[in-house]
Amino acid sequence: MLPSILSKSRNVPSHRRRRRLRRLLSSFLGRAVAAPPATTITASPPPCSNSHLASSPRSYNQYASILQSCVAAGSLRTGRQLHGRLLVSGLGSDTVLATKLVDLYAARGHVEHARHLFDGMPKRNVFLWNVLIRAYAREGPREAAVQLYRGMAEHGVEPDNFTYPLVLKACAALLDLKTGREVHERVSGTRWGEDVFVCAGLVDMYAKCGCVDDARAVFYGIAMRDAVVWNSMIAAYGQNGRPMEALLLCRDMARNGVRPTIATLMSTISAAADAAALPRGRELHGFGWRWGFGQQDKLKTSLVDMYAKSGWVQVARVLFDQLTKRELVSWNAMICGYGMHGHADEALKLFNKMRVEALVTPDNITFVGVLSACNHGGMVKEAKYFFSLMVDVYSIKPTVQHFTCLVDVLGHAGRFEEAYDLIKGMSMEPDSGIWGALLNGCKIHKNVELGELALQKLIELEPEDAGNYVLLSNIYAQSGKWEKAAMVRKLMTNRGLKKIIACSWIELKGKTHGFLVGDASHPRSDEIYVELERLEGLMSDAGYVPDTMPVFHDVGDDEKRNMVRGHSERLAIAFGLISTPPGTKLLVTKNLRVCEDCHAVIKLISQIAQREIIIRDVNRYHHFANGECSCKDYW
DNA sequence: CTTGATCGTA
Known part of the structure; x- marks a missing residue:
């Protein structure tokens, strides 16, 4: 848990600053080797058992500097000791110091301590609110971030250009479009409405909530667009199933003289993957090299996905093998790549390799890949085995996607009783994917009875989707029931539904x-x-x-x-x-x-x-x- | 003296 939190932390000081902070911290701990700054701390103390208390900070500035270094290094223990001493030294109600402590506690996963400190403060400025909102926006519960934001008004604190992006991040994660729009209305027309950070937050929030058009409106309303906002908008298209527009926007970005970043490339490559635009993807691969991102694992992982989705599984594998460090996403991309292509053996081999190397733990996405590989390979026994492995050994709660894979593979094999029992035993409501998988099996095995049932459920869940009617009609047609087939078709036209054009x-x-x-x-x-x-x-x-x-x-x-x-x-x-x-x-x-x-x-x-x-x-x-x-x- | 945005897997 800890390294992931630290790696997310964006406030990485410059080398010089970090060196200075390290020096300060080590002198505070009494293990100083380097000479401490002459103005603040006196000579290194002799070693003693409670050495961390050896050089006691005296001034406000000393507290501030040492606390800052604790935040940078994530030294929770030292921070706690300082916290205690602050309380007795009368500096306990200082907002600047408290802000640093809140930050430290939150970064180390002690949001409740941060909250306690926050609640105990007699006076809270906007900085203090911001760090706590940040903690909730990053680690959750994200609802608390939104609540805090609303609470600011009661306490007469005005949110600033730092608050809004944080709240928007929480809204994006919660898909809380209502609050997101409120923020949008509140900032528009004010000076914060022009802020690139606020705007980038808005674009992202709208994108995550699926409102691409709103995102675009914000995007084109920005006078000075920086690389991040461009990236946000490219990602907005990509995440909402509009890869072609993402690709076009990337071209626009370059034409507008904005230098692409690695994020630009990753989003655009992912869009190329979704569009199966192999030539475009290869072009981007070349750009990646030219711009100096060629050796980065993140870029390579997005290329693994792109090549796999464009049908070049072997090339994807070569890139995968080149990775210096294989993150969970990389394994998942490669396993899912094999799965999609029906290379079930390769997918399972890679999954075993992942388990043997044991540097990362498989997650629910890994199992979606593994199960869909079994599914496309028609491996019923294996699918059942990996499903129970996931639940019993890895304690991963199966999602509806996992069940869909199982229903699909059972349906394919004509094992309808098992498939139907599985659906009935699910902890969640079966969705259209589940019934669709069952229906597909019914179609293969001409099981009219169960097919009718599945379709009935499908029509309840998505009455607007013509594809369902077409499927049932096909089942009837295949078993020679032309009258019924025509009836379903009529029902479809009566409801004004049109088939998706192939x-x-x-x-x-x-x-x-x-x-x-x-x-x-x-x-x-x-x-x-x-x-x-x-x-x-x-x-x-x-x-x-x-x-x-x-x-x-x-x-x-x-x-x-x-x-x-x-x-x-x-x-x-x-x-x-x-x-x-x-x-x-x-x-x-x-x-x-x-x-x-x-x-x-x-x-x-x-x-x-x-x-x-x-x-x-x-x-x-x-x-x-x-x-x-x-x-x-x-x- | 403090706080903010984009990015790869289903």
Whole structure:
């Protein structure tokens, strides 16, 4: 606990200052080697048993300096002794000294001592309020930070440009948009409304609460934007599922002559990872080197994630192996990377390595990665084992995500009774992810009965999501119940719901090419369809018959065939094939799941065209090569 | 003499 608190501490003094403080502290402890400053402390005392009391501070300045060095070094013991002496020396009610003590207690995890000291102070200035608010904003309970902020008004203390960013940080963590907006209203029009720190806090608070537009309004209202505010805004886009805008803003930042920092790169690389924009990510990798961040572990970890999400798991692993110190996030990124790609063995091997090295302890995210690896590998037994390992050995409380993995893997295996029992035994309310996982299993095994139940729950939870209706409709269609399928579809249209339009995109030479179903808007559309037809000819020679099951409309077979033919991922692949030299790896991203027919077709294409094709689905990756897919038809 | 903002994993 201690090192993490210390490492978070931002008030690191300069070397010279630190040296001076160390000297002061050691002379106070009576173990001085270096000569103490002549003006404040006299000669080094002879060694004695209670040596830390040997050179007793006398003046206010001495107390202040020594306390400051305690804060810098986190010396709680010495701080406590000083605290006691302050009380008897009549300096107990001094706010400056008390502020330092509050700071020290809070930094060492004794927020309640800090609070006690604070409550006992006869007079409190804004500094004192700020350090305590900071303690709560950092360590929690964060509600207390907000409460303190509100309490300032009653005590007639005016918050300042330091108070607001702290309160906003607490609001961001609590997702307390109400208080956040109050702060915004209160500062706007005042001099603090112009402060970059306050504005950066506002941007971050809005971003964490999911209000990107409010964040943007604040951002563009700032006259002088510094690197941090740019970074906050880039992160705001990235954290709210708008990676493309994050990438564009990074470019804007450079154009505006603001020098990117490592935070800029990390946020932008993470955005590139989310957009599966490999060329852009590699470009950023290069910038990272040029700007001198190339050797930093933090940068490398974000690159591990980016390369893994862009389909280059091997490159990700090389970078992972280069890390000088492997933090928990690094392990998690790599394990999850393997998991997404269905490399269950590698994921589990790495997890074991993590346990053997034992420098970091796995957390709930690690287990999300491990369980999803088991899930994508269809390893029911292993999934159950790791779940109990997590609960029994690591005492990690399972979240809904962990349960979702288990339900998914059980559903896939057709073990519906176990899956349903698991759901019923959960300590929390099952969410849409759980029912969605169950429904998916029902679809694979054509379990209409349980599928209907899962869908009913799904419609209750998210009545606006058309995807649920489509799934049920598919179940009916697959079991030949066309009337029911049509009924669900009608229900969907009656409620005014529209299916999410499937789209796929591929990035070539730094440009993104997107395709919708049956899209003919691309400049090279004619060539794309010619290529598709050519491939289809070769495929039927190999005995391929289109599977039109995924089309649940009650239309003629020819039309159905055309509907699957125009699926967006095929267009993107065909475009990739005609625009790159033979043998180039293709990476296509799709906003939904790949349909069964496309999956079969892409396997064949990979063989006919002798290409490695990677499809990034909403859930996972499919690596097609030589007529096979890494998912082994299990997804 | 004190106090503040951004960043990588699900």
